[in-house]
Amino acid sequence: MAIVFGGASAAFVPRVAYRLSVAAGVPPRAACVACGRRFAAGFPGWCRAGAVCPHAGRRVDHPVPGTVVVSAAAAGLLAVTSGPAARLPLLLVATVLGVLLAAVDRRCLRLPDPLVALFAVVAGAGLAVPARLPVALAAGAVVGAFYLFLALLPGRGLGLGDVKLGAVLGFVLGFGGWTAVAVGFAAAHAINGGIAAWLLITRRAGGERALPFGPALLAGALIGITAV
Ligand SMILES: [Zn+2]
Known part of the structure; x- marks a missing residue:
């Protein structure tokens, strides 16, 4: 079903x-x-x-x-x-x-912020474990702060949308514990790196067009939630 x-x-x-x-x-x-x-x-x-x-x-x-x-x-x-x-x-x-x-x-x-906020509420409600709220909040803050740092570095890096989604996914994965957070974000970066390498090999990387990070973040979070 x-x-x-x-x-x-x-x-x-x-x-x-x-x-x-x-x-x-x-x-x-x-x-x-x-x-x-x-x-x-x-x-x-x-x-x-x-x-x-x-x-x-x-x-x-x-x-x-x-x-x-x-x-x-x-x-x-x-x-x-x-x-x-x-x-x-x-x-x-x-x-x-x-x-x-x-x-x-x-x-x-x-x-878009409203969509990320709606996702945060629904996913957070689905995964919430009251006893693990401190870990979830800490994970969201750590990931958000780290991605914000990356986004502020010069060059084509993360966008602020990625920072906010990253913080949300850190929070959501945090309910599963720090291992779920680590697995989720390691998987996200592995997937993103794999896609980037594939686009480079097949020469489909179209000049100025940056690779969206959101799909990899979400796929990584799914792995973190289901594997841990
Ligand atoms: Zn039409």
Whole structure:
């Protein structure tokens, strides 16, 4: 059931990710850039399974099958490792929010604050262990401070969106203890390094275009949560 939920709900991610992939302070997209058609007003304009727009073809499309497979696999992994716990529905909703965050970051190299905040609340509620709150707060502060330091270094490094998501994931992983934090962030950097190396080898690194770090951070956190 978790796999079906993860896959089916991720089918609705491309339209939402497309509309939210705008510069900071800019309202969500109201129309498809490729074909010019306006999206319906209100909820119907956000709710579409499959490709971003039926008329646009591949130009504005997000890889729908990939999104569905990744989300279904993540949801299945969480279900297998947590069992039929009361927190599982929250973790599954957090998974879809994480997939949406990764999709937006891939599109526009941004992790919008409201989306990160919503993810923090849902994932935090799903993983919270009251006795471990001090560790979670400390982990969030340590990761946030370290990433802020990296972001302030000159050159193309981390963005402030990565800093905030990193702090959130440090907090969330902290409920699993320091080992989960270490495993999660080591995995995130290994995944990011692997992707960067792959892009370099296949010469697909497109000049100025930086690699989004959000997807690797979220994937690493999933590993930290499920492996520890
Ligand atoms: Zn279109």
